[in-house]
Amino acid sequence: MAQANCDWKTDRFCLGACYYPEHWPEELWADDFRRMRELGFSIVRMAEFAWSIFEPEEGRFEFGLFDRAIDLAREQGIQVILGTPTATPPAWLTSKYPEVLNAKQDGTLYRHGQRRHYNYNSPVYRELSARIVTRMAEHYKDHPAVVGWQIDNELNCEVNVFYSDADHAAFRVWLREKYGSLEVLNRAWGAVFWNQTYTDWSQVHLTRPTPSDSPNPHQALDEKRFFSDSAIAFAKLQSDILRDAAPRQWVTTNGMFGHLDSHKMTEETLDFFSYDSYPNFSTIYPDKGERPLLDRKWSLNLSAARDVSPNFCVMEQQSGPGGWVNMMDMPSPKPGQMRLWTYQSIAHGADMLLYFRWRTAAMGTEIYWHGINDYHNQPNRRVAEAGIIGEELARVGAQWLGSTFRAEVAILKDYDNEWDGELDKWHGPFTGRSVSAWFKALQRRHIPVDTKYVRASTTIEELAKYRVLVYPHPAVMPKETAALLKRYVEGGGTLVLGCRSGYKDAAGQCYMQPFPGPLSGMCGIQVEDFTLIGPYQQAPQVKWNAAGAGTLPGDGFADILRVTAESAEILAVYASDYYAGKPALVRNRQGEGTAYYYGSVFTEESAGALIKVLGLQSPASEWGELPEGVELAIREHHSNGNKFAFLLNYAHDIQTLTFRKPLRDLLSGTEVHGSVAMKPFDVLVLELDS
Ligand code: GLA
Numbered sequence: 001m002a003q004a005n006c007d008w009k010t011d012r013f014c015l016g017a018c019y020y021p022e023h024w025p026e027e028l029w030a031d032d033f034r035r036m037r038e039l040g041f042s043i044v045r046m047a048e049f050a051w052s053i054f055e056p057e058e059g060r061f062e063f064g065l066f067d068r069a070i071d072l073a074r075e076q077g078i079q080v081i082l083g084t085p086t087a088t089p090p091a092w093l094t095s096k097y098p099e100v101l102n103a104k105q106d107g108t109l110y111r112h113g114q115r116r117h118y119n120y121n122s123p124v125y126r127e128l129s130a131r132i133v134t135r136m137a138e139h140y141k142d143h144p145a146v147v148g149w150q151i152d153n154e155l156n157c158e159v160n161v162f163y164s165d166a167d168h169a170a171f172r173v174w175l176r177e178k179y180g181s182l183e184v185l186n187r188a189w190g191a192v193f194w195n196q197t198y199t200d201w202s203q204v205h206l207t208r209p210t211p212s213d214s215p216n217p218h219q220a221l222d223e224k225r226f227f228s229d230s231a232i233a234f235a236k237l238q239s240d241i242l243r244d245a246a247p248r249q250w251v252t253t254n255g256m257f258g259h260l261d262s263h264k265m266t267e268e269t270l271d272f273f274s275y276d277s278y279p280n281f282s283t284i285y286p287d288k289g290e291r292p293l294l295d296r297k298w299s300l301n302l303s304a305a306r307d308v309s310p311n312f313c314v315m316e317q318q319s320g321p322g323g324w325v326n327m328m329d330m331p332s333p334k335p336g337q338m339r340l341w342t343y344q345s346i347a348h349g350a351d352m353l354l355y356f357r358w359r360t361a362a363m364g365t366e367i368y369w370h371g372i373n374d375y376h377n378q379p380n381r382r383v384a385e386a387g388i389i390g391e392e393l394a395r396v397g398a399q400w401l402g403s404t405f406r407a408e409v410a411i412l413k414d415y416d417n418e419w420d421g422e423l424d425k426w427h428g429p430f431t432g433r434s435v436s437a438w439f440k441a442l443q444r445r446h447i448p449v450d451t452k453y454v455r456a457s458t459t460i461e462e463l464a465k466y467r468v469l470v471y472p473h474p475a476v477m478p479k480e481t482a483a484l485l486k487r488y489v490e491g492g493g494t495l496v497l498g499c500r501s502g503y504k505d506a507a508g509q510c511y512m513q514p515f516p517g518p519l520s521g522m523c524g525i526q527v528e529d530f531t532l533i534g535p536y537q538q539a540p541q542v543k544w545n546a547a548g549a550g551t552l553p554g555d556g557f558a559d560i561l562r563v564t565a566e567s568a569e570i571l572a573v574y575a576s577d578y579y580a581g582k583p584a585l586v587r588n589r590q591g592e593g594t595a596y597y598y599g600s601v602f603t604e605e606s607a608g609a610l611i612k613v614l615g616l617q618s619p620a621s622e623w624g625e626l627p628e629g630v631e632l633a634i635r636e637h638h639s640n641g642n643k644f645a646f647l648l649n650y651a652h653d654i655q656t657l658t659f660r661k662p663l664r665d666l667l668s669g670t671e672v673h674g675s676v677a678m679k680p681f682d683v684l685v686l687e688l689d690s
Contacts, residue, residue, distance in 0.1 A: 006243075006250040006271050008148060008313075013351070013397025014079070015390055016043030017358040017372065018316060021069035022053050024359070028377075029069055032358060033076040039383070040390020044073055045315060045354055048083020048153040049115065051132060052090040061135050074145035081252075081315075081354075082146055084136065084238055086129045087153040088115045093128060100125035103164040106209050114365070116158040120234040121170035133238045137245035146249060150315065151238045151269070154255035154276065155231045161259070162227055163206055171206050174226050188507045189218040217423055221508045224419035227259040232268060239269035254315035256301070261415050262308050263453055275305035276316035276356070279341050280330040287436050289604065293443065295341065296631055296650040300439045302348035303405075303451040304413075310404045314345045316356035320370025320382055329368070336681030338385050340648055343683040346397075347633035347646035349405050355386065396666040396685070400644050403635040409442060409616060410452040411435055412471035420476050420508050426532065427475040427500040430556055434472035434498055434602040441607035446618035446632040454481060463488045468614055470496045472602060477502040482518035489522055490591030494614060497523065497597050499530070499559040515559065516597065523597040524568030524588030529560040529579065530599075540600055541576035542584045549609035551575050554584065554600025561586055561599055571596075571613065587613075620645070623688070625658040627651075630678065634688070643688040649678045663687065 017036065021029055036044070046069065047054075053065055070080050094101060094112045101109040102119040110117040118125055140146045179185040182198050191197045196216055198204050206223050207215035239251045254274040256262050266273045279295035286292040305312050319338050322330040333341070338355075345353055357371035372382045413435070421428025442449045452462070452469070463469060469488065474481075474497070482502065489495050502516030511517040515527035533539060539553040549572075561583040563570060572585035584599045598606070620632050629651030636643045644666070649655050655678045662673040663686040672684065 006148075006247065008250040008252075008271055009351070009402065011398060011401075012042065013393040013401060014043045014353075015393050015397075016041045016045070016078070016354040018354055018356050019044040019046050019358045020049075020361070021046060022050050022065060023361055023363075026068070029072050030075075033073050033078055036078055036358070037076040039387045040394045041078065043079045043081065043147070043352070043354060044358070045081040045083060045150060046070075047085060047136075048150060049085060049088045051085035051088055052092075054085065054136060055090065055132055057092055058096070063139050070140075070143060070145050078145070079147045080143075080145045081148045081150055082136065082140060083150040083153055084129075084133045084242075086118070086132070086238070089118050089125070089128075094118075097122075097124045097128075099164070099166060100128075101164060102159060102162055103167075105161065105163050105207065107163065109164070110159070114158070116154075119162050119164040119167055120230040121162070121166040122164065123166070126234070126237055129234070130237055130241060133241045134245060137242050141246035141249065148250040148252060148271075149242050149246070150274065151235050151242075151251065151253040154257060155235060155253060155265075156227070156257035156260045157255055160227060160257055162230065163208075167230070168205050170230065171223070171226050172201050172204055174229060175204060175222070176201065178222075189216055189222075190507075190509055191216070215423070217420070218508045220423050221416065221420045224259045224422070228261045228264070228415070231260050232265045235265055235269040252313060252315070254313075256305060256308075259419065263455060266308050272312060273305060273309035274313040274315040275302065275350075277302065277314050277341065277345050278316070278318040278322060279344070280318055280322055280333060281328075283330050284328060288433070289436070289440070291440070291604075293440055294650070295337070295344075296443065296648075297436075297439070298341070299344060299348060299443070299631060299633070300435070300451065302345060302350075303449065304453075306349035306405055307451050307453055309349075311349050311351040311402060313352040313354075314350045315354055317342060317345060317353050319355040319357070319372045319386070320360065321368065322370070323368030324365050325367060326365075332370075333382075334652070334681065335381055335385065336679070338382060339389050340650065340681040340683060342389050343646060343685070344631075344648055346400070347405075347631075347635065347648060349635070351401050392667050399666065400635050400637075400685075403637040403642070403644065405448065405450065406619075406634045406636045406643070407448040407450040408467040409447060410450040410466045410469050411438055412452050412454050412469055412474070414454040414474065414476075416476045416506065417474055420504070424475070424508075427473050430473045430498070430500060430601045433555065437602040437604045438470050438472070438607045440604045441611055442616075443631060444628045445608075445611060445616075446620050446626050446630075447611070447616050448619070448633055454484075456480070458484065460484060460487050460491065464491055464493060466493065468494045468496065468616065471501070472498045473500045474502065475500050476504045476506065476508060477517055477519060478506045479518050482522070485519070486522045486590070489593040489595050492592035494593055495522075495595045496610060496614075497595070498602055499557045499599050501597070520564070522588065522590055523586065523595045524563060524565030524590075525561045525583070525586045525597050526564050527559045527599075528562040528582070531558050531560075531579075533557060538576065540574055540579075540584070542572050542600065542606070543575040544572040544585070544609055546571040546585075547609045547612040549605075549612070552605045552609060553603065554606065555603050556601040557599075558584070559597075559599035561597065574599075623660055623663065627655045627657065629655050630657065645684075645686040645688050647678070647684040647686065649680060649682050652680050654679060
């Protein structure tokens with residue numbers, strides 16, 4: 001069975017690139033690896049889409065091409081991460097075994113021609129995947145250059161729903177295991193409603209096309225849990241093989257995608273998690289609001305990655321303009337932005353980083369997804385920028401390896417609410433808005449924040465290390481989670497909740513008790529009445545008695561509160577509509593701590609007012625003053641308390657910082673003190689006193 005975890009830590013910062021020898025004439029390879037070494041690169045990832053190179057026809061295996069490429073990498077001191085190639089089954093496989101293909105909800109099969117066209121549950125796909133992974137692991141297990149494996153590539157990217165016959169069958173098995181009997185299943189799915197009661201397992205399916213695209217919501221929630229478990233089981237099939245056959249090499253996989261519990265996957269199958277960071281997606285999907293954070297918003301995504309693995313690898317870091325032939329048309333990163341994004345990843349916990357990709361593909365869907373090198377392979381500004389980063393990281397990058405991000409505030413999330421909220425428009429859309437509002441408000445005040453996923457295994461110690469937790473709209477609230485949050489508050493923590501909290505159980509059914517259900521006692525309130533705010537209705541106005549905030553608009557929803565505990569204080573009331581004068585924000589002291597319930601969706605302004613009420617301050621206030629356009633992130637070594645402050649300028653103009661005491665910048669090797677001008681996209685890494 002699977003071996004114990006394999007350590008991936010090194011004594012130098014490993015920087016590198018994704019490399020595809022199968023895309024280039026062999027004459028280029030040696031020069032490519034030589035130039036990588038000269039740039040300070042020490043690692044490449046390869047092979048994740050190369051199944052037909054390794055197995056050109058069923059059962060015939062060939063390793064020559066990658067053997068030659070890996071040996072050339074080794075000659076330049078470059079280590080190799082090998083991808084298992086299961087994201088792209090070969091044409092011989094999909095045409096002989098069409099049952100391996102994924103299907104749309106209506107049953108139409110995805111055909112050969114792109115990638116990720118397979119399903120996780122087909123027995124033959126699992127068998128053929130196990131075989132190619134076994135053969136690759138046996139072949140490379142002792143290769144001195146091969147240090148680790150990436151399972152598949154971006155599980156659940158491109159498509160994260162699965163409706164092949166194999167998936168319907170596997171869903172039934174999964175449900176039998178979960179519920180034991182149809183009676184229990186029928187209750188959990190509320191099947192008595194609209195006559196959905198099942199009398200035989202053969203009648204049970206994943207959701208199928210329905211009028212108004214409106215499936216049973218409890219079934220839809222279970223379906224997402226099943227998709228996640230299917231992906232994890234597929235990853236585990238591979239990691240078990242790799243750990244048995246290649247115990248010296250570590251195992252990871254990359255990307256964070258929908259309908260996949262990345263925490264559970266990492267615990268059950270990986271040595272550590274890897275994330276792919278493409279901050280320029282923000283130029284084509286900017287967050288809403290007047291002042292979007294754009295590339296700086298990637299720090300929120302990175303905070304989720306480090307909740308999975310406090311130190312992680314960025315397996316693909318954007319290094320050029322991104323674009324497929326038919327979509328995702330992104331501008332070129334400006335000079336300095338590639339370096340900024342590299343340190344953004346590092347500031348948030350990345351201890352290894354590879355650029356996507358060494359050279360832009362000259363053929364295929366991704367001819368516009370630019371790598372460091374252009375098609376022409378001549379020197380360019382991105383190669384030069386990579387060289388600067390390579391030099392810096394070789395010089396100072398080892399110092400912060402193993403240190404972790406420091407925050408006293410966390411935004412809580414969980415998979416059930418994320419998945420339930422995709423279908424449920426009465427709470428789902430609120431979470432993204434409130435998380436973004438809090439993140440922006442904290443970012444602009446230089447208050448570092450973690451993302452923390454609440455899971456069945458979450459302990460009180462994990463929560464108690466935060467002074468403040470913000471759980472914006474946890475509609476699904478199992479009683480056990482409510483009890484954990486109560487312990488956190490009673491033990492001295494501060495918890496902030498928004499509207500729509502606590503009214504559903506783990507099946508997604510509504511509690512038959514006043515909202516916020518099992519959170520009501522802790523919050524000292526009940527929701528007396530509530531209303532959704534329609535698109536043409538005015539936002540509820542909220543008059544704050546606290547923080548000198550005046551009257552601020554709420555957003556989207558109004559929970560009209562009634563105070564039920566003597567310990568509860570009203571901090572704000574509604575100032576509009578039929579509920580004017582009723583409580584909108586209530587603080588309740590419980591044990592050593594405090595719970596806040598805010599009856600609306602958070603805006604950046606209301607989050608800002610609460611930050612003031614909570615007395616949160618930037619750790620930078622001890623040593624300097626930072627302008628809004630600069631991000632602060634602090635990494636700390638737990639062993640000796642050594643701290644590093646990463647200052648990242650996302651602004652397109654010069655930003656002026658003030659340092660009240662002299663501090664050393666590791667990147668330039670100089671001291672900063674007094675007023676300091678930071679160039680657009682520039683980075684400082686300051687040593688702080690321990
Ligand atoms: C993802 C994939 C890569 C590549 C890039 C750019 O992150 O893992 O293979 O497709 O996106 O599109």
